[in-house]
Amino acid sequence: MNPNFTIPKFRLPTFIASLGQKLPQWPHALALVAGLNAALKMKLLPEDELTALEDKLFRVRVLDTGGEASYTYRGGLFRPVFRPEREPDLAFAANLSAYLQLLARQEDPDTLFFNRELEITGDTELGLIVKNMLDAVEWPKLSDRLPLLRH
Amino acid sequence: MSSLPELICPAGSLPALKAAVDNGADAVYLGFKNDTNARNFAGLNFDQKTMSEGIRYAHAKGREILLAINTFPQAGRVADWQKAVDAAVDQNVDAIILADVGLLDYARNRHPQQRLHLSVQGSATSYEAINFCQREFGIRRAVLPRVLTLAQVEHVIKNTTVEIEVFGFGSLCVMNEGRCWLSSYACGESPNTVGACSPAKYVKWDKQPGTMETRLNGILIDRFGDDEPAGYPTLCKGRFEVEGETYYALEEPTSLNVLSILPEIIKIGVKAIKVEGRQRSPAYVTQVTRTLRAALDSLANGSERFHVKPAWQAELSKVSEGSQATLGAYNRPWR
Numbered sequence: 469m470n471p472n473f474t475i476p477k478f479r480l481p482t483f484i485a486s487l488g489q490k491l492p493q494w495p496h497a498l499a500l501v502a503g504l505n506a507a508l509k510m511k512l513l514p515e516d517e518l519t520a521l522e523d524k525l526f527r528v529r530v531l532d533t534g535g536e537a538s539y540t541y542r543g544g545l546f547r548p549v550f551r552p553e554r555e556p557d558l559a560f561a562a563n564l565s566a567y568l569q570l571l572a573r574q575e576d577p578d579t580l581f582f583n584r585e586l587e588i589t590g591d592t593e594l595g596l597i598v599k600n601m602l603d604a605v606e607w608p609k610l611s612d613r614l615p616l617l618r619h
Numbered sequence: 620m621s622s623l624p625e626l627i628c629p630a631g632s633l634p635a636l637k638a639a640v641d642n643g644a645d646a647v648y649l650g651f652k653n654d655t656n657a658r659n660f661a662g663l664n665f666d667q668k669t670m671s672e673g674i675r676y677a678h679a680k681g682r683e684i685l686l687a688i689n690t691f692p693q694a695g696r697v698a699d700w701q702k703a704v705d706a707a708v709d710q711n712v713d714a715i716i717l718a719d720v721g722l723l724d725y726a727r728n729r730h731p732q733q734r735l736h737l738s739v740q741g742s743a744t745s746y747e748a749i750n751f752c753q754r755e756f757g758i759r760r761a762v763l764p765r766v767l768t769l770a771q772v773e774h775v776i777k778n779t780t781v782e783i784e785v786f787g788f789g790s791l792c793v794m795n796e797g798r799c800w801l802s803s804y805a806c807g808e809s810p811n812t813v814g815a816c817s818p819a820k821y822v823k824w825d826k827q828p829g830t831m832e833t834r835l836n837g838i839l840i841d842r843f844g845d846d847e848p849a850g851y852p853t854l855c856k857g858r859f860e861v862e863g864e865t866y867y868a869l870e871e872p873t874s875l876n877v878l879s880i881l882p883e884i885i886k887i888g889v890k891a892i893k894v895e896g897r898q899r900s901p902a903y904v905t906q907v908t909r910t911l912r913a914a915l916d917s918l919a920n921g922s923e924r925f926h927v928k929p930a931w932q933a934e935l936s937k938v939s940e941g942s943q944a945t946l947g948a949y950n951r952p953w954r
Contacts, residue, residue, distance in 0.1 A: 517662045573634075576903035579938045582849050582872075589826050593661055593819035600662030603900045604632040604669075 475574055477585075478565045485534035497537035497548035500528060504539070504546040507605060517601045524594060525549060527556035532563040558590040558598065623915050624889050627685065627784065628908045629897040631663040636673040638905040643912030646683035648716065649673065650897060655688045655703040657740060658897040659814030670710055683713035687897075689738040690814045691719045691797075701725050708733050716762070717741070718797055723756040736784070737761040740797035740810070744771075746778035753781050760784055762893060764796045765875060769949045773887040782890035787877045788907055789895020790940045791947055792816070793855040793870055801854040806836040822852045833857075848872070850941045872941030878914055878931055880949060882922035903938050910934045 507513055521541040529536040538549040538556060566585045569575040577599055580586035588595045628644035630636035639647045650656030652664040665673060674684045686707045692700040700722055707715045708730045715733060717723050718740035726735055739762040743749050752758045760782040763772060776783050793799060799816075803809040806821040821836040833840040833852045840857035843849055850856045850872025859868045877884060877892070884892065892915075894907050910931045918925055936944060 514662075520661070573900070573902045573905075576900040576906075576938060578899055578940075579903065582940055583937075584843070584845065584847070584849060587824075587826060587831075589824050592822040592824065596660055596819045597662040599900070600631065600660065603634065604662070606634060 475565060475568045475572055477569070479563050480532040482532075485532055489534035494548065494550055496528075496530075496535045497539055497550065500537045501539050501546045501548045508544070508546065512605045513601055514604065517597050520594065520597050524557040524591075525552060525554065526598075527552070527559040528567075529559065529561040530564050530567065531561055556590055558588070558594045561587040561589075623919055624885060625891040626908065626911055626915060627891050627893040628904060629789075629894055629899070630673070630904060631658060631660075631897040631899070632901065633665070633669050633673055634901040635897075635899075635904045637676055638901040639908050640677050640680050640682050642905050642908035643916075644682060644908050646685050646713065646891075647673075647677055648685040648687055648893075648897070650687045650689075651703055651706070653699070653703070654693075654814035655690055655700050656897075657687070657689050657810040657814050657816075659690075660898055661819065663898060667706070667710070674710060674712065685714045685716055685736065686710070686712040687716040687738065688722065689716055689718045689740045691811050692722060693812060697721070701729075704730070714760070720752075720756075723752065723758070727756045731757075734759050737781075738797075739764050739786070742797035744775075746775045749775065749779050749781050753779070760890065762786075765791065765794045766796075766948050768951050769880065769883055769887065772884075772889070772949075776888045783888070784891035784893055785877075785884065785889050786875055786895060787881075787884075787892035787911060788935060789875055789893075790851065791870070791873055791875050791945070792853060794948075799855075805838050805854050817851070817853045824852075848941050848943075856941075871943070874935075874939035874941070874944045875947045876932075876935050876939065876944035877946065877949065878911075878927045878935065880946060881914055881918060882925050885918060885922065899938075906934050906938055 523540060523542055525538060525540050527536060527538045538552045539546055540549055562585060566580050570577060577586055581588065625645035626643065627646045627648055628639035630639055630647050630649050636647050636649065649670065650658055650664045652666050653659060677684050688700060688703050688707065704715060704722060704726045713734060714736050715726060716736045716738045717726060718738035723735060726733060735756060735758045737743055737752050737758045742764055743752065743761055744764050744767060749761045758781060762784045765786050772785060800809055802816045803812065806818065808815065808818050810816045817835055823834040825832040825834065829845055831843045835852050835854065840852050840854065855869045856872045858865055861868050894911065896903055914931055
């Protein structure tokens with residue numbers, strides 16, 4: 469990853485969100501789950517923490533694209549949930565730029581949370597487990613294998 | 620001009636440790652994945668394997684690893700804390716940071732060659748207390764609680780041969796370090812007992828249109844408007860109604876930032892500057908380490924032309940709790 473590349477804070481125009489909400493949500497969920505399962509396959513996620521995720525329902529909402537993805541972790545795999553029938557155990561909501569900044573390790577989730585750019589609701593301890601689990605992943609190995617994460 | 624103080628940075632994970640080393644920390648402090656340290660949060664900290672790898676990484680680049688065993692052994696479980704000390708020695712850490720006098724005594728007798736630091740949780744604010752720990756346990760360094768003015772820090776330094784470490788950046792709480800029970804008041808658990816202030820399982824963020832409420836074990840801590848900065852969900856940073864007025868009755872969410880008084884801190888002979896935040900992500904460690912390294916390096920040739928660059932201030936303000944910073948007690952006119 470180019471160390472000089474920085475992702476600016478931005479917000480997409482509001483019409484994109486209203487458009488995005490009308491589009492099918494399954495591609496987001498599939499892409500997200502594929503990424504997480506790739507990390508699983510490379511044994512990047514610690515087993516102790518993964519057991520805490522079993523059968524939990526997660527929702528990631530991208531505010532300025534109007535997209536959202538729900539997924540769960542069951543039997544050693546992340547699985548998309550296309551029509552969630554209950555409130556998620558843990559929900560994230562932020563603009564696209566905040567997620568990109570988190571993914572690139574450019575910003576710290578606490579910073580985004582303090583500045584109200586990242587919303588975390590639901591089971592707070594589960595949120596902390598997920599956050600710390602992702603923080604502990606040595607992403608460069610992942611970005612070597614996932615061309616999408618290369619810059 | 621005294622020599623530059625060491626920069627001591629936090630790590631809650633291997634990527635954070637590597638970020639600290641790569642961005643110029645002289646030493647990185649860590650904790651085990653259990654309640655022997657005061658950042659015992661789910662998924663955080665080091666098991667034996669990741670710690671060994673981290674130590675190898677730091678030592679290969681000539682940096683030190685300090686291990687915090689800074690909670691107090693609980694009744695019936697003293698052996699768990701003693702085992703942590705033994706494990707730290709086995710890991711070949713450069714120093715162990717201890718708070719409890721019983722544990723200091725154990726470490727001193729069992730591992731006389733091991734370098735020991737007195738933790739901020741040991742709550743030693745006077746040179747008498749520090750010199751006592753030097754005489755009895757052979758401590759080589761003490762981390763001062765964040766309650767002293769700069770003049771008081773200088774007074775301590777002048778009256779001890781123990782190295783003095785002070786905090787330079789990070790979240791502030793009520794700073795009753797090692798003695799705070801506010802978290803226990805709300806939920807029966809505190810840093811001293813379980814290694815975590817306001818454990819996450821008691822925290823609830825409740826988002827409603829236009830507001831967000833924070834509750835700790837059901838107690839309403841704060842209510843934020845959509846544009847207001849948020850802080851950690853601790854009692855000391857809540858807004859409460861006192862005699863008809865609702866305000867931050869104990870303390871506002873804020874971070875300590877000593878950039879503007881770095882020359883004075885160096886001048887009085889501080890040996891090391893510590894950054895708070897083992898619970899934060901590698902991104903935070905990178906940003907804060909990089910900034911303080913640049914500021915310290917700019918002082919290497921004297922302080923006459925030192926000025927705080929706006930970019931440093933902007934970088935640190937961004938990661939601050941409540942998005943604001945203070946000099947804390949250092950520049951307090953009263954004692």
